Amino acid sequence: MQGTEEPTSQGVAYTPTDRTVPTRSADRAAYDKELVHAILDEAYVCHLGFIRDGAPVVLPTLFGRVGETLYVHGSTGSRPLRMTGKADPGLPVCLTVTHVDALILARSAFHHSINYRSVVVHGTAYDVTDPQEKRTALDALVDHVVAGRSRDSRPADKKELAATAVIRLDLNEVSAKLRTGGVNDEPEDLALPHWAGVVPLRKGYDTPLGDPDLAPGTELPAYLADL
Amino acid sequence: MQGTEEPTSQGVAYTPTDRTVPTRSADRAAYDKELVHAILDEAYVCHLGFIRDGAPVVLPTLFGRVGETLYVHGSTGSRPLRMTGKADPGLPVCLTVTHVDALILARSAFHHSINYRSVVVHGTAYDVTDPQEKRTALDALVDHVVAGRSRDSRPADKKELAATAVIRLDLNEVSAKLRTGGVNDEPEDLALPHWAGVVPLRKGYDTPLGDPDLAPGTELPAYLADL
Numbered sequence: 001m002q003g004t005e006e007p008t009s010q011g012v013a014y015t016p017t018d019r020t021v022p023t024r025s026a027d028r029a030a031y032d033k034e035l036v037h038a039i040l041d042e043a044y045v046c047h048l049g050f051i052r053d054g055a056p057v058v059l060p061t062l063f064g065r066v067g068e069t070l071y072v073h074g075s076t077g078s079r080p081l082r083m084t085g086k087a088d089p090g091l092p093v094c095l096t097v098t099h100v101d102a103l104i105l106a107r108s109a110f111h112h113s114i115n116y117r118s119v120v121v122h123g124t125a126y127d128v129t130d131p132q133e134k135r136t137a138l139d140a141l142v143d144h145v146v147a148g149r150s151r152d153s154r155p156a157d158k159k160e161l162a163a164t165a166v167i168r169l170d171l172n173e174v175s176a177k178l179r180t181g182g183v184n185d186e187p188e189d190l191a192l193p194h195w196a197g198v199v200p201l202r203k204g205y206d207t208p209l210g211d212p213d214l215a216p217g218t219e220l221p222a223y224l225a226d227l
Numbered sequence: 228m229q230g231t232e233e234p235t236s237q238g239v240a241y242t243p244t245d246r247t248v249p250t251r252s253a254d255r256a257a258y259d260k261e262l263v264h265a266i267l268d269e270a271y272v273c274h275l276g277f278i279r280d281g282a283p284v285v286l287p288t289l290f291g292r293v294g295e296t297l298y299v300h301g302s303t304g305s306r307p308l309r310m311t312g313k314a315d316p317g318l319p320v321c322l323t324v325t326h327v328d329a330l331i332l333a334r335s336a337f338h339h340s341i342n343y344r345s346v347v348v349h350g351t352a353y354d355v356t357d358p359q360e361k362r363t364a365l366d367a368l369v370d371h372v373v374a375g376r377s378r379d380s381r382p383a384d385k386k387e388l389a390a391t392a393v394i395r396l397d398l399n400e401v402s403a404k405l406r407t408g409g410v411n412d413e414p415e416d417l418a419l420p421h422w423a424g425v426v427p428l429r430k431g432y433d434t435p436l437g438d439p440d441l442a443p444g445t446e447l448p449a450y451l452a453d454l
Contacts, residue, residue, distance in 0.1 A: 019284075024301075045341070049321070051282075052246075056321045057347075058274050058321045058323040059347065062341065075251045094283045096285040098274070105376065108381040109377060112380070122284075139336070145330050145332070150336060154416060156336050183438045192442065195379070195441065195445050195448050196438040197437040200432065201430070203428070206427035208424050209409075209427070214423060214424070220422055224422070
């Protein structure tokens with residue numbers, strides 16, 4: 001099938017569109033797939049935007065990634081998961097992920113900023129109805145919290161599967177945006193007496209706390225000890 | 228004027244509306260103003276949702292808070308700041324802030340979760356045209372990055388003020404949502420051999436890095452040394 005593969009889905013970068021080329025700071029935009037995947041995979045939650053009753057709604061939610069597809073799950077009773085089922089052909093969404101890496105303190109108020117990495121995905125979300133894809137998606141959601149965890153937990157049973165709605169969003173119209181580096185003050189401000197510089201944000205984990213009801217002899221798994 | 232004050236804006240809690248009562252996990256919703264303010268103030272970025280050409284857009288952006296008003300700023304050329312100027316009467320937005328506090332690893336895939344604190348604000352954003360309010364908003368934006376910083380930096384000059392658009396969003400239709408605590412596995416899963424528990428996320432700061440061009444003798448200010 002190699003001859004019939006679409007260049008877009010096989011390329012190393014997403015094709016920019018009107019929606020994914022920023023009107024400002026276009027030099028901070030990036031379309032490299034590996035970079036986009038890395039930013040997505042490092043995030044625990046995304047912010048999912050959709051339209052309800054003519055107004056925008058932005059909700060934080062867990063997500064998972066399988067190749068070029070993102071999955072979001074939730075109760076079958078929750079918004080927006082009820083809406084994709086109703087909507088035909090799918091629900092227009094915008095899914096955004098952001099990491100704040102550092103505070104940028106400039107001598108001028110105007111040039112205060114943050115170093116960040118974000119990904120914005122535009123597209124249409126569809127209900128996942130295929131049982132095998134649904135299982136794959138749920139594994140990806142658990143593995144997104146801790147890599148490999150889906151193999152070390154009880155898989156969803158029939159009742160849980162029926163109570164869970166999953167929607168898919170393909171990575172087609174996608175951009176990353178990044179700010180890195182230091183302070184960008186105006187040359188005439190450099191002699192001002194205000195301290196200026198970068199305050200990096202530290203991220204990490206505290207010691208895992210075992211559930212009080214752990215089965216006797218249950219040890220902390222290596223994939224958590226290594227965090 | 229005490230007798231004429233509106234109870235809503237003076238009360239200790241936001242009044243729930245159809246949009247701010249979740250369809251699921253309603254027990255996790257909260258409307259206490261102090262709690263909402265604390266969640267907002269701890270966040271460096273919000274996710275601002277609006278509608279452009281009929282589709283939802285979610286962008287990460289810095290923000291500031293003055294009492295019951297949030298301010299977002301940007302270049303006068305950026306979206307959505309151009310849109311509020313055009314829109315009459317204002318731009319419908321949804322502004323969301325989320326903190327991830329811990330990973331919840333359950334014995335069952337189904338009960339994997341995170342501990343989080345989020346705030347969702349529904350409303351209409353308006354251009355800030357009053358010069359004094361604009362200055363107050365810009366100070367709030369800088370102080371949101373580091374408290375007190377606006378007094379230790381050069382204020383925006385006329386050119387910078389003209390290049391900066393600010394929009395305001397009042398805190399009226401607001402809710403917080405929180406998950407705290409430990410693992411909620413089913414009783415029949417407790418004996419499973421999988422480790423279960425809470426992995427707290429650690430947040431903090433690394434050592435501030437001074438700009439290479441700092442004026443000689445510029446010391447790290449106390450408000451950064453204390454971070």
